[in-house]
Amino acid sequence: MELPDNAGGRAIGIRLADHDETALEDAYAAYAPAVLAYVSKYVGRDEAEDVLQRTFLDAWRHAGRYDPRQRFTGWLFTIAHRRAVDTLRNRRTQVVDVETIRDLTGEDGRETVERFADAADVRAAVGKLPDHERVVIEMAYFEDLTQQEIATRLELPLGTVKARASRGTRRLATLMRAEEGGAR
Amino acid sequence: MSDLTQDPTGGADSTHPDLVALLRGELSNAETLRVAEHLDECEACRADLADTAVGHSLLSGAGRTLQPPASAVEASAEPAPLPPAPTPPGLLARWSRPLALVAAATALVVGSAAVTGVVLRGGDEDVPVATPQQADFEPVEGSGSGRVQMVDDDGAVSMTIETRDLPKAGKGEFYQVWLFNPETGKMLSLGILGPEGKGGFEFPDTLLGGYQVVDVSLEKDDGDPAHSVTSVLRATYAGSDGESGTAAG
Numbered sequence: 001m002e003l004p005d006n007a008g009g010r011a012i013g014i015r016l017a018d019h020d021e022t023a024l025e026d027a028y029a030a031y032a033p034a035v036l037a038y039v040s041k042y043v044g045r046d047e048a049e050d051v052l053q054r055t056f057l058d059a060w061r062h063a064g065r066y067d068p069r070q071r072f073t074g075w076l077f078t079i080a081h082r083r084a085v086d087t088l089r090n091r092r093t094q095v096v097d098v099e100t101i102r103d104l105t106g107e108d109g110r111e112t113v114e115r116f117a118d119a120a121d122v123r124a125a126v127g128k129l130p131d132h133e134r135v136v137i138e139m140a141y142f143e144d145l146t147q148q149e150i151a152t153r154l155e156l157p158l159g160t161v162k163a164r165a166s167r168g169t170r171r172l173a174t175l176m177r178a179e180e181g182g183a184r
Numbered sequence: 185m186s187d188l189t190q191d192p193t194g195g196a197d198s199t200h201p202d203l204v205a206l207l208r209g210e211l212s213n214a215e216t217l218r219v220a221e222h223l224d225e226c227e228a229c230r231a232d233l234a235d236t237a238v239g240h241s242l243l244s245g246a247g248r249t250l251q252p253p254a255s256a257v258e259a260s261a262e263p264a265p266l267p268p269a270p271t272p273p274g275l276l277a278r279w280s281r282p283l284a285l286v287a288a289a290t291a292l293v294v295g296s297a298a299v300t301g302v303v304l305r306g307g308d309e310d311v312p313v314a315t316p317q318q319a320d321f322e323p324v325e326g327s328g329s330g331r332v333q334m335v336d337d338d339g340a341v342s343m344t345i346e347t348r349d350l351p352k353a354g355k356g357e358f359y360q361v362w363l364f365n366p367e368t369g370k371m372l373s374l375g376i377l378g379p380e381g382k383g384g385f386e387f388p389d390t391l392l393g394g395y396q397v398v399d400v401s402l403e404k405d406d407g408d409p410a411h412s413v414t415s416v417l418r419a420t421y422a423g424s425d426g427e428s429g430t431a432a433g
């Protein structure tokens with residue numbers, strides 16, 4: 001049975017497992033910023049970019065192990081988690097602070113993976129909004145600007161920004177609910 | 185100017201315009217209380233508010249999670265990775281292309297900032313950046329050979345790899361391309377060489393850092409992402425000629 005388009009990440013995972021070459025590009029476009037944000041919590045910026053690359057290469061190489069009953073972002077961030085752990089372990093000569101280790105491993109680590117997977121799902125859904133709405137939503141929620149500030153930056157009337165933010169916010173809710181529904 | 189973008193969800197724009205601002209705490213106390221009064225009497229806006237609250241909750245949670253840590257913001261002298269709208273986030277635009285090429289199972293290759301500076305500009309500001317630069321692969325094991333070529337085009341580096349006389353990879357084996365820093369032993373896993381032993385890759389030069397050598401290794405699909413012991417080819421860029429020392433410094 002084919003999953004509906006709105007199954008989002010799962011559909012990407014299934015395409016990856018099927019060696020669909022465009023799936024990796026789609027996965028990267030949808031999830032790379034969230035994966036980068038996640039690994040940047042633990043490793044330095046240069047290393048984070050390496051870990052990011054490794055994570056997606058692993059996802060491509062081992063996509064056959066992706067179980068579509070699992071949400072794709074959960075699987076992807078589990079890989080990112082492993083690669084981040086590897087990177088810290090390989091730092092034989094450098095001290096890694098206790099807080100970082102505690103946050104990365106054990107209960108906290110699992111919780112963080114789930115939280116970033118959640119955020120990545122939302123971030124990917126934002127990417128599906130019509131451009132006008134997406135831009136306003138990104139500025140409001142990922143750059144932390146007020147609607148007034150957005151109106152100034154975009155040189156748009158405040159009413160237009162409010163209308164786009166309102167439609168985008170509700171559409172985002174609809175997309176996420178559809179995705180959840182399609183997954184069942 | 186009003187925004188007449190059609191709304192396929194059928195959302196009514198006639199409802200109160202400040203529901204998002206209400207949830208985000210962008211209203212004055214007086215405005216907030218006026219919206220509250222309106223909600224008391226307006227069924228349509230209450231329904232709207234419920235949908236808006238669900239979207240707002242998802243978004244604010246994601247925004248909080250994905251926010252770069254304050255320490256990173258302070259430590260970084262660079263501007264925020266995502267430039268202001270209306271252009272799409274730079275991160276996506278810059279990063280999505282290289283992986284398209286990985287996905288195409290072509291080889292992908294990365295150089296270092298120093299390498300780019302050296303190889304592409306040769307320390308001479310007047311050299312056109314589009315001039316391709318190249319280095320030859322030397323066999324580490326076996327008798328393969330080949331060539332790596334790089335072109336810098338406005339911050340995006342294109343690399344192409346052509347190899348010759350590599351033994352055909354066995355079942356479950358493949359040739360993988362890496363970046364390698366011989367001094368530190370640091371390796372960056374890059375991608376898989378195509379069946380013809382060729383590949384190409386584009387990447388932003390911000391990705392570059394600390395590598396001097398392109399390495400091709402024979403790998404097994406055994407789930408171990410680490411570099412195998414079997415390097416077959418290497419090409420050295422940085423430090424390979426007289427220009428390197430000056431430009432790398």
Ligand SMILES: [Zn+2]
Pocket residue numbers: 199200222226227228229230
């Ligand atoms: Zn109303």
